Amino acid sequence: xxxxxxxxxxxxxxxxxxxxxxxxxxxxxxxxxxxxxxxxxxxxxxxxxxxxxxxxxxxxxxxxxxxxxxxxxxxxxxxxxxxxxxxxxxxxxxxxxxxxxxxxxxxxxxxxxxxxxxxxxxxxxxxxxxxxxxxxxxxxxxxxxxxxxxxxxxxxxxxxxxxxxxxxxxxxxxxxxxxxxxxxxxxxxxxxxxxxxxxxxxxxxxxxxxxxxxxxxxxxxxxxxxxxxxxxxxxxxxxxxxxxxxxxxxxxxxxxxxxxxxxxxxxxxxxxxxxxxxxxxxxxxxxxxxxxxxxxxxxxxxxxxxxxxxxx
Amino acid sequence: xxxxxxxxxxxxxxxxxxxxxxxxxxxxxxxxxxxxxxxxxxxxxxxxxxxxxxxxxxxxxxxxxxxxxxxxxxxxxxxxxxxxxxxxxxxxxxxxxxxxxxxxxxxxxxxxxxxxxxxxxxxxxxxxxxxxxxxxxxxxxxxxxxxxxxxxxxxxxxxxxxxxxxxxxxxxxxxxxxxxxxxxxxxxxxxxxxxxxxxxxxxxxxxxxxxxxxxxxxxxxxxxxxxxxxxxxxxxxxxxxxxxxxxxxxxxxxxxxxxxxxxxxxxxxxxxxxxxxxxxxxxxxxxxxxxxxxxxxxxxxxxxxxxxxxxxxxxxxxxxxxxxxxxxxxxxxxxxxxxxxxxxxxxxxxxxxxxxxxxxxxxxxxxxxxxxxxxxxx
Numbered sequence: 001x002x003x004x005x006x007x008x009x010x011x012x013x014x015x016x017x018x019x020x021x022x023x024x025x026x027x028x029x030x031x032x033x034x035x036x037x038x039x040x041x042x043x044x045x046x047x048x049x050x051x052x053x054x055x056x057x058x059x060x061x062x063x064x065x066x067x068x069x070x071x072x073x074x075x076x077x078x079x080x081x082x083x084x085x086x087x088x089x090x091x092x093x094x095x096x097x098x099x100x101x102x103x104x105x106x107x108x109x110x111x112x113x114x115x116x117x118x119x120x121x122x123x124x125x126x127x128x129x130x131x132x133x134x135x136x137x138x139x140x141x142x143x144x145x146x147x148x149x150x151x152x153x154x155x156x157x158x159x160x161x162x163x164x165x166x167x168x169x170x171x172x173x174x175x176x177x178x179x180x181x182x183x184x185x186x187x188x189x190x191x192x193x194x195x196x197x198x199x200x201x202x203x204x205x206x207x208x209x210x211x212x213x214x215x216x217x218x219x220x221x222x223x224x225x226x227x228x229x230x231x232x233x234x235x236x237x238x239x240x241x242x243x244x245x246x247x248x249x250x251x252x253x254x255x256x257x258x259x260x261x262x263x264x265x266x267x268x269x270x271x272x273x274x275x276x277x278x279x280x281x282x283x284x285x286x287x288x289x290x291x292x293x294x295x296x297x298x299x300x301x302x303x304x305x306x307x308x309x310x311x312x
Numbered sequence: 313x314x315x316x317x318x319x320x321x322x323x324x325x326x327x328x329x330x331x332x333x334x335x336x337x338x339x340x341x342x343x344x345x346x347x348x349x350x351x352x353x354x355x356x357x358x359x360x361x362x363x364x365x366x367x368x369x370x371x372x373x374x375x376x377x378x379x380x381x382x383x384x385x386x387x388x389x390x391x392x393x394x395x396x397x398x399x400x401x402x403x404x405x406x407x408x409x410x411x412x413x414x415x416x417x418x419x420x421x422x423x424x425x426x427x428x429x430x431x432x433x434x435x436x437x438x439x440x441x442x443x444x445x446x447x448x449x450x451x452x453x454x455x456x457x458x459x460x461x462x463x464x465x466x467x468x469x470x471x472x473x474x475x476x477x478x479x480x481x482x483x484x485x486x487x488x489x490x491x492x493x494x495x496x497x498x499x500x501x502x503x504x505x506x507x508x509x510x511x512x513x514x515x516x517x518x519x520x521x522x523x524x525x526x527x528x529x530x531x532x533x534x535x536x537x538x539x540x541x542x543x544x545x546x547x548x549x550x551x552x553x554x555x556x557x558x559x560x561x562x563x564x565x566x567x568x569x570x571x572x573x574x575x576x577x578x579x580x581x582x583x584x585x586x587x588x589x590x591x592x593x594x595x596x597x598x599x600x601x602x603x604x605x606x607x608x609x610x611x612x613x614x615x616x617x618x619x620x621x622x623x624x625x626x627x628x629x630x631x632x633x634x635x636x637x638x639x640x641x642x643x644x645x646x647x648x649x650x651x652x653x654x655x656x657x658x659x660x661x662x663x664x665x666x667x668x669x670x671x672x673x674x675x676x677x678x679x680x681x682x683x684x685x686x687x688x689x690x
Contacts, residue, residue, distance in 0.1 A: 129392070202432040209389055209427075210447040210498065211420035213413075220446070224437045 037300045040293035047290060051099040060090040062097040063258045072276040083278035085268070094260040095282045101172060101261035102287075105254075106242040108176040113183030114234045121188035122226065125195025126218045136192065139185035147182050147240075148247050154178035155253045168259050175254055179241050190233045194226040228305035235298035239291035246287060262287055334404060336538050337363040337386070337506060342398035342408075344378070344385045344562075351611045355381040357562035358398070361555075365505070366536040368529075370549030370570070372585070373559035376607055379542045380428075382559070383508045386540070387423055388415040403505075420447045424504040426528070429515040430491035434483035440467075441479030444498050451502050466497040470527060489520035493527065500531060506538045507531075513548065525552060546585055550574060558582045561608050561618035564637060568645035576654065578647040580623045587683075604675065604687025617648070624686050625651045625661045626671040 050057070071088045073080055082091040117139075124135035142150070155178045198204070199222055207221045242262070248254040249263025250270060257264055262283035269280040344356035356378045363369050371379045385396055388410065400408040407418065427433040435443060444463040448454055454462075460479075467475035470493040483491055492512060499507060509528055513521040529552055532539045541553055549556055549570065556573045558566040558581060566579035577583050587601040605622040608614050614621065620630040629650055639646040641655075651661035665671045666679055677686050 202427055202429060203435045205389065206425070206427055206433040206495070206498070207435070207446070208416075209387065209419055209425040210502070211416045211418070211451060212447065213416060213450075216450065220438070221435050225435070 033300050033304065036296060040296050043289060043293050044297075047099055047286070048103060050096050051103050054096050054100060057096065059093040059096060062089060062094040062260050082282050083276065085265075085276050085279045091265075091278050091282050094265060094279075095262070095286060098260035098262045098265055098283060099286070101168075101255045101259070102242055102245055102263065102283075104172055105175050105179060105245045105261070106238045108172075109178075109180035109183060109241050110187075110234050110237045112176060112180030113187045113237065114230060116180075117184040117186070117188030118191045118226075118230055120184070121191030121193075122195045122218060122223060124188075125192040125197075125226075126199045126214075126222055128196070128199075132192070132196075135188070139188050139192070142182075142185040143189075147244060151178050151182045151244055151248055152251060152253060154181055155248060159253075168255065171255055171259075175245065175248065179244055179248075182244070183237050183241065186237060187230065187233060191226055191230055194229045195222055198222045198225045228301065232298045232302040232305075235294050235301060239294040239298075242287055242291060246283075335362045336365045336403060338399075338401040339386060340399040340401075342382070342385055342400060343396070344381050344390070345395045347393045347395065348611070352395075353610045354562050354613060355610060356385055357613070359557075359559070359562075359564050361557055361564070361567060363506070363538050363540065365538055366532075367555070368532060368539040368541060368553040370553035370556040371540060371542045371559060372544065372546055372549060372556060374544055374585075374603075374607065376610075377559045378562040378610075379544075379559050380510050381562075383425070383510055383540055383542050387419065387425060387508060388412055389419075389425070420504065421451050421502040422504055423506040423508065424499040424502070425508040425510060426492070426495050426499045426512045428511040430488055430495050431515065433495055434491055436483055438482075439479065440481055440483065440486070440494055444479075444494070444501055447498070448501050462501070463497075466501060467494070469531070470494070470497045470500075471523075472497075488516050489524065492516060492520075492524050496524075496527060496531065500535070503535065504537065506540065508540045508542070510542045511544065512541075514544070521548075545589075547589055558585070561613055562610060563618060563648065564646075565619065565649070566645075566647040567637070568642070568647075572642060572645045576642060576645065578645065578652040578654065579619075579649050580625050580651075580653055580658075581619045582647075583653045584622075601683060601685070602687075617650075620671075621673050621675065622686070623673075624665060624671060624675070624677045624684050625649075625653075625658055626665070626673050626675070627651060627661050628672045631672060 066088045069088075071084060072086055073084050080090050080092070082095065084090055085094070120135050120138075124132040145153075155174060158174045158178055204217055204221050207217050212220070245254055245261065246263035246266055249261060249267040252267070254263045254267075255261040257268060265283040266280045269276060273280060339362075340360045342356055342359045343354070346353040346355055359378075359382055361369065371382060373379045381390075384390055386400055388407070390396065396408065398408060399406060402418070402422065407415070410418075434440075441460065441463050444466055445456075445459040448459045448462055449456075463479060464475055467478060472478050472490060472493055478486070478490075478494075483494070486494065492515075496512075507528070512528060513524050516524060525548060528539065528541070531537070541549055543549055546556075551570070553570050556566075556568060556570050557564045558573075558579065560581050566573065566577075566582045568576075568578075573582065574586075577586060581603075584601070584603045588603060590598075590600055603622055608618055608621065614631075616632050616634055617623070617626070617630040618634075620626040623630070627650070633650075635648045635650050637646050637648045649658075651658040662684065665677050666684070669678060670676050671686075675686055677684060679685075
């Protein structure tokens with residue numbers, strides 16, 4: 001790998017005894033993540049906090065907060081900064097409560113996909129042979145379906161017959177499970193490719209030569225090296241999943257109205273986008289900005305770990 | 313996982329009751345073959361030797377002659393596309409047929425290995441200290457504090473300054489020589505009885521090579537540990553080993569006590585290796601004697617002597633018949649050659665070839681001053 005440049009540099013900076021210089025040089029070399037990354041982190045943190053503390057915030061009831069005096073009002077209506085929808089519910093309030101469902105689904109399904117896909121990918125990449133063939137075939141079969149079609153099918157299969165009667169939590173769980181299953185092969189393949197590369201490194205052989213068991217080598221030697229790649233893909237996947245939830249909502253298969261999610265807020269206006277434009281614009285902008293922020297952070301995570309490998 | 317106690321494989325107990333005067337490692341007719349699409353690669357082809365406690369054997373040969381594969385074959389650290397035959401006895405127990413999940417009980421505690429490239433044999437995301445403590449903790453079930461103390465002592469004993477601070481550092485913060493010291497500390501952590509050093513200095517700066525070799529030798533003496541030193545450099549093993557086995561095309565072509573090998577070199581390949589080392593007494597810019605040609609294809613090794621195609625002594629007999637590994641003139645000094653260097657038969661063969669201008673394989677040879685040049689026509 002690119003590490004070959006390292007010994008000369010490290011060797012030049014330090015004779016056997018002057019290790020402190022190396023450390024000092026490294027600190028100044030540490031790549032800053034930059035102002036945009038901090039803005040992205042801040043924005044996501046704000047969204048998460050708003051979603052968590054929605055019940056405590058001084059905002060209107062998102063479902064039964066009918067304000068018949070202001071129906072379909074636009075931006076900056078007194079008392080409704082972001083306007084209202086056709087029942088007079090406050091858009092800001094619905095967007096914040098909707099963040100709960102959307103972020104929960106986004107994070108939950110990616111965590112689910114990362115755990116299962118990551119585990120399968122790690123085993124496949126590390127063990128190789130038949131294990132790898134079987135697991136990779138499983139990934140490929142799942143990848144062969146278009147994501148949206150697969151998610152739609154899974155939601156319908158997993159939903160109880162009277163799907164609209166299921167509670168909010170139940171519904172969120174179903175969507176998390178469906179979208180999570182869709183994300184398994186994506187995360188799994190990335191993990192497998194990385195685990196495969198790292199498993200062939202000499203330190204893995206060195207650990208075995210010290211008598212470490214396969215599981216120990218896999219979890220202690222290979223996994224920590226694979227995590228950065230997994231993390232960066234997982235962040236990108238959260239963005240994809242938020243969009244996928246919106247797509248499911250358009251088919252009426254996400255959180256059922258009147259409970260808000262970003263997806264179903266957009267869906268509710270799809271037949272008549274001009275009547276209350278803020279209702280679909282606000283969640284669209286929220287999806288756009290969070291997806292951008294997550295994508296950017298995914299890249300930052302990746303490049304941050306790349307640096308360690310190559311250009312010290 | 314590691315906490316699950318299995319019944320240890322026979323002979324893998326820390327303090328076995330094997331007699332201390334018996335030989336520690338006895339390998340007999342070991343053959344290692346790789347299954348490839350082209351056919352079986354005979355990487356190691358019938359190697360035998362014995363190693364006693366506290367002794368060192370050097371395994372020498374050029375790239376691709378099977379020396380690394382041999383040391384990995386003995387440890388059982390081979391990929392799955394490999395077939396291994398022959399007997400490997402460790403403290404009198406046959407370990408040649410032990411499954412690799414049983415061999416784990418030997419690895420680290422009984423035998424362990426220092427790898428060639430310290431740049432890639434340390435885990436980049438784990439602190440040095442943890443990497444040393446790792447095997448201590450899963451082999452001996454010791455407390456964290458005890459493991460930490462041991463790791464510190466090990467780091468100090470391999471000559472790493474400010475060992476306490478280094479324990480908390482990552483591999484990329486250390487230079488190549490330092491990392492190889494850490495690798496040695498890791499390999500020594502569980503007190504192995506044999507240390508395999510697989511070209512331990514090849515990837516290092518020449519200025520630290522001697523330091524690392526001295527360290528290995530010092531540790532080997534202090535711990536009364538046997539060592540198998542694999543290298544392509546005869547200069548590395550000279551004066552550091554008790555015995556040397558010179559390998560060519562997967563076979564041992566000469567095996568002798570170190571002093572005897574250098575003083576009474578018998579095999580033309582060993583002679584050629586010695587001649588290819590630059591000497592301080594040579595004027596600068598003098599040409600080194602390279603060995604013409606390349607090692608034979610290990611999928612279809614030649615019929616007779618494997619070295620014949622590159623050997624200035626080669627006679628027709630060498631092409632049809634493979635010489636056996638025997639010690640006819642000096643006891644303990646075995647070699648595989650019909651026309652050994654320094655013998656009457658050898659001198660005759662060389663004179664005949666020089667007169668003809670080529671060997672039995674058609675390799676051009678000529679004399680230039682004191683040197684015999686092969687592979688170059690005038």
